[in-house]
Amino acid sequence: MLPLIYYRPFKCSKLWLRQHFPEWNLEDYVDKFYNAETYFNVTKYDDLFESDIKCMQFKAFLTGHCFVYPSIFCTVENLFNLQYVWFDHKIAINYHLTKLTKSSDGMPSEMQKLSAKIMKGEGW
Secondary structure, three states: OOOHHHHHHHHHHHHHHHHHOOOOOOHHHHHOOHHHHHHOOHHHHHHHHHOOHHHHHHHHHHHHOOOOOOEEEEEEOOOEEEEEEEHHHOEEEOOOOHHHOOOOOOOOOHHHHHHHHHHHHOOO
């Protein structure tokens, strides 16, 4: 059984292993995540973005000025959310809120950049 605090790193490792070693059978490895996966829910972070005025202004900019209409808050593998997604073109925008970035320089952390790295490995 995997403790909940270690769920995200192990889930990321599963995606990395699947990308780099597609011939490996990861069923036994993934079975270790079952209990943690039932408790972890990445959609709890949606409220942070929906309540932030800058995020809503960015959505208004996309739809009002650029005339593009993305799907919003798409969950990938119960690991992370993609905020604005165009599935047909495999394009996604992750909007990093200032309150969730590193306080030292205001830049996204490596964990926040991880979704881009994983999606790049899957052809996005």
